[in-house]
Amino acid sequence: MRNAKRAALGAALVSAVTATFAVPALAAPGDTAAEKAATPRTERISVAADGTEANGPSREASVSRDGTLAVFTSEASNLVAGDDNGAADIFVKTLASGKTERIAVAGRTASEPVLSADGKVVAFTTEDGGGDRRVHTHDLATGKTEQIKTPTISYDVQGRNPAISADGKYVAFIGTPPPGEEENAWIYLKDREGGGTRAFAHSKPDWQDRTVSDLTMDDKATRFSYRYNFTTGPRADCCDVFVRDLTNSALTQLDGKSTSDQQRGRDSTQPVTTADGRFVTFQSGDDGLVPGDNDKAVNAFVWNAETGKLRRVPGRHGKGSFSRSPVPSPDGKALLYAGEGTSPTYLLDLTTSAPARQITPNPAGNYVETTPHALSNAAKTVAYATPDALTTKDTNEDWDIYVAHA
Ligand SMILES: [Ca+2]
Ligand SMILES: [Ca+2]
Ligand SMILES: [Ca+2]
Numbered sequence: 001m002r003n004a005k006r007a008a009l010g011a012a013l014v015s016a017v018t019a020t021f022a023v024p025a026l027a028a029p030g031d032t033a034a035e036k037a038a039t040p041r042t043e044r045i046s047v048a049a050d051g052t053e054a055n056g057p058s059r060e061a062s063v064s065r066d067g068t069l070a071v072f073t074s075e076a077s078n079l080v081a082g083d084d085n086g087a088a089d090i091f092v093k094t095l096a097s098g099k100t101e102r103i104a105v106a107g108r109t110a111s112e113p114v115l116s117a118d119g120k121v122v123a124f125t126t127e128d129g130g131g132d133r134r135v136h137t138h139d140l141a142t143g144k145t146e147q148i149k150t151p152t153i154s155y156d157v158q159g160r161n162p163a164i165s166a167d168g169k170y171v172a173f174i175g176t177p178p179p180g181e182e183e184n185a186w187i188y189l190k191d192r193e194g195g196g197t198r199a200f201a202h203s204k205p206d207w208q209d210r211t212v213s214d215l216t217m218d219d220k221a222t223r224f225s226y227r228y229n230f231t232t233g234p235r236a237d238c239c240d241v242f243v244r245d246l247t248n249s250a251l252t253q254l255d256g257k258s259t260s261d262q263q264r265g266r267d268s269t270q271p272v273t274t275a276d277g278r279f280v281t282f283q284s285g286d287d288g289l290v291p292g293d294n295d296k297a298v299n300a301f302v303w304n305a306e307t308g309k310l311r312r313v314p315g316r317h318g319k320g321s322f323s324r325s326p327v328p329s330p331d332g333k334a335l336l337y338a339g340e341g342t343s344p345t346y347l348l349d350l351t352t353s354a355p356a357r358q359i360t361p362n363p364a365g366n367y368v369e370t371t372p373h374a375l376s377n378a379a380k381t382v383a384y385a386t387p388d389a390l391t392t393k394d395t396n397e398d399w400d401i402y403v404a405h406a
Contacts, residue, residue: 040406041404041405042359042360042390042391042402042403042404044390044401044402045070045093045095045383045401045403046058046072046074046400047079047098047400049097049100051098052078053394054074054076055076056075056077056088057075058072058076058398059399059401060111061374061383061384061401061403062114063375063376064376066376066377066380067376067380067405068381069095069115070095070383070403071090071113071115072090072093072113072373072401073089074088074089075088080102083102085106085107087110088109089102089104089110090102090103090124103122103145105126107128107129109126109129110136111125111126112161112162117165118166119140121137121140121168122137122138123138123163123171124162125160125161132158133158135159135160136148137168137192148162148171152197155176155179156176157188158176159188161215163216163224165221166219166275168192169191169192169193170191172217172221173188174187174188178199184210185204185210185212186199186200186201187202187212187224188200189246208230209230210228210230212229214272216273217273218275218276219277219330221246222246223244223245223273224244224246225271225272226241227239227240227241227269237266237286239267239268240254240255241255241284242271243273245277252308254282255268255286255289255301258288258289259291260286260289261288266284267284267286268285270283272327274331277305278305279302279328281301281302281303281327281328281335282303284299289301289310293312295318295319295322296319296320297315297323298323299322299324300323302328313335313356315339317339317340317341321340322340324337325337325338325371326372327372327373327374329378330375330377333349333350333377333378334348334349334379336359336372336375336379337372338371338384341367342362344360344368345359346358346359361390368386369386369388370388371384379406382404383401383403384401385399385401387399390402
């Protein structure tokens with residue numbers, strides 16, 4: 001039933017997406033028998049250490065640079081013994097052994113985990129059920145969990161959407177604006193080793209309130225990327241993507257130069273910064289960001305900080321076919337993204353001209369929905385979420401985290 005339901009939903013989604021565009025051919029190169037045979041070994045990781053499947057949905061995976069650890073959020077209560085808080089928590093999975101640890105904060109729901117490059121610290125967000133959000137860190141060696149506090153700032157700063165430096169010293173987050181500044185978007189950078197907290201405003205250019213989301217940063221905490229939101233943008237869109245460089249205070253809009261006069265769907269979202277800050281990937285429905293984008297579909301883009309140029313990654317099904325939710329490897333050499341159809345997660349080597357590789361296994365050939373989440377350096381370990389059963393053991397009808405070992 002579940003698969004039938006998903007297939008129907010998939011068909012509905014595809015027809016909705018393509019209704020105003022040319023209908024794509026769904027028998028894509030990525031679905032050939034040879035590509036199916038080449039699909040990397042895949043395991044579901046949102047399970048207990050003994051393999052028991054989760055009794056609630058899992059999401060938001062992050063993986064360590066060396067590909068040995070993964071962290072994710074889950075509402076399941078049976079991934080470890082004693083999880084009786086009835087709330088989503090953070091889980092840490094040692095991939096080789098299956099060892100599963102839980103990170104929880106009493107009385108609060110946890111989400112948005114990110115792992116430092118050295119694999120030692122997890123930063124995450126908690127919420128008290130009444131809208132109070134705070135950022136915490138958890139030291140995996142000592143087991144100590146701490147709330148990020150901002151004593152050098154005179155007003156109370158709530159926080160969410162953390163990003164963490166390679167050594168865990170700096171944590172950036174989106175936080176409460178100062179009193180009287182509520183219409184502007186504020187980002188904070190906390191020095192966990194006693195250096196205080198810096199605050200950065202992205203001031204609104206006109207009358208309309210602005211917010212930020214999708215915050216990420218480089219390993220040294222010198223370059224942020226984020227999505228900047230408004231209700232009705234100057235180009236009939238919801239949001240743009242920006243990079244703020246703390247070394248020279250430059251603020252750059254990555255989707256700022258468009259030749260398109262399209263009236264709708266030019267939203268740009270989900271920017272992700274690589275470890276060295278040289279690349280930022282994002283998705284956009286704007287067909288005028290680079291010459292020759294006539295697919296009338298959302299595409300993944302790679303921004304090169306040194307040249308200022310954008311590279312578009314087209315979908316694999318021709319005109320009308322999208323490439324969305326891009327995530328770069330930390331080393332900037334590979335790009336994970338979702339396409340549509342029966343095997344929708346692809347991995348592209350950005351250093352060669354080789355075509356993207358299919359990552360998602362799908363022996364049954366049903367429509368599959370995935371959300372790419374994270375990958376290690378050299379794309380050895382690739383994590384994504386799906387509500388579909390990609391193994392016969394997946395019977396929980398919930399979103400799970402899967403890992404592909406390339
Ligand atoms: Ca729980
Ligand atoms: Ca496009
Ligand atoms: Ca499942």
